[in-house]
Amino acid sequence: MKEWLAALALGAMAALAPIKAVMITVGVLIVADAVAGMYAAHKRGEQISSAAMRRTISKMLVYQGVVVCGWLLEANLIDHLIPIAKIVAGAIGMVEFKSILENANSIMGMDIFKTVIAKLGSDNDVAAQAKADAAKAIEAAAKKE
Numbered sequence: 001m002k003e004w005l006a007a008l009a010l011g012a013m014a015a016l017a018p019i020k021a022v023m024i025t026v027g028v029l030i031v032a033d034a035v036a037g038m039y040a041a042h043k044r045g046e047q048i049s050s051a052a053m054r055r056t057i058s059k060m061l062v063y064q065g066v067v068v069c070g071w072l073l074e075a076n077l078i079d080h081l082i083p084i085a086k087i088v089a090g091a092i093g094m095v096e097f098k099s100i101l102e103n104a105n106s107i108m109g110m111d112i113f114k115t116v117i118a119k120l121g122s123d124n125d126v127a128a129q130a131k132a133d134a135a136k137a138i139e140a141a142a143k144k145e
Helices: 004-045 050-076 082-109 114-120 125-143
Strands: none
Touching: 004 050, 004 082, 050 082, 082 114
């Protein structure tokens, strides 16, 4: 019985070896989202419950299962014509990353993207805006004549 389980585990690991990095990435994003969510809830004064932890475990199992199913479909039915596992993992990654950003916004008390974009504003942006304003002023003056 023990040898049979070892052979099954070894076979599963060999079959899933090509998507190991994808599965690790999805797992890391889920854990990061859970940690950020717990910290944001703590910051808002909410109680962290076991139900939230249970949802994280369920999410981990479902998301990893979907990635594995995508890989099996890709590898065995469509012969790697479309990278389904990576597309599925990309969609999951975007959802998790958006959730992490929402939690970060809650933790920081501001919209991080807007703040970063405002800080990254360059002289070119200012010059382009000044040029557009000047063109509008010239156009308005020409209409008055």
